[in-house]
Amino acid sequence: MKNQALQQLYIRQLQEFELARQNYEGLKQVQVREIPWEHFHLRIQYNPARMISTNAKTDRQSLESRPCFLCASHMPTAQKGLPYLDRYHLFVNPYPIFERHFTIPSDRHLPQRLEGRLKDFLALSFDFPEFTLFYNGPRCGASAPDHFHFQMAPRHHMPLEEDVENDSIRHPLLRDDYYSIFTLTDYLRPVIVLRASDALILTELFRQTQQIIGQTIPFEEEPMINLLGWFDNCQWTVCIFPRRTLRPWQFHADGAEKVLFSPGCVDMAGLIIAPREEDFYKYSTELLTDLFAQVSIAPTDWDIIQQRLKHLVPFQPLPEATEPHD
């Protein structure tokens, strides 16, 4: 039912919302090339329409001086949404990376913070199983860090989704009948994968994982992560990329050294968006190794985190019963 309503919204928006119609039409022209590694590959997409997101200025002054594009009151009149859980709307993203790319902002202009919202993330992935949900932290690729939003894309378009099924790179950390935690070995950008069929267990595993990341990497608003997840085979899979910075030095360089690499979830998941044609051709295994190393967690911190993850306790002990008094 919900999926049907979403499909209808998409069809109607492509008829009535000219900006979206043009950009989804343009998406058919994007170029793609693949760069193979030993056990996985990265996909590069040349997509000039994404310049606006990659180059977005997210410092406080820039944010305060622009009308927020995720507030309904500033949206073009032709842009319509589908209500969800009394506090979100699903909108067709007018600057797509994928065919059927949705943005799910909070109805209220509240900052990009995950606290208290993981259950909504899990509910969305359960209700829309044909989609992969994702969340960019406020300093990890969100182009509107002042307005809370999730995004979603059709499943199986990002290499990560295949890679988590690849036994040859899966490194198990913890396993039980109801959940598992693993990482991917030599994956260029460290990732933690949580799997569980119970939303409460997963929420608790996630809370503790986020805490461990925050204890290891300094942060301001919240531990720095990119988060992706989906619901498949009666269980949730949630992938967490710990980050140390938004952009590598090459982003700020001039001339031949410049690379417009400002990764969010989609890039971390192996689909690199290149808004400039020169970058599209410039990407190589050497360059990508360097870029991902700069924005991802440092190797020594990664070792510490993996050790700590082995001791997660998915069930919080109940408070000890006190003896009744007479």
Ligand SMILES: [Zn+2]
């Ligand atoms: Zn807003």
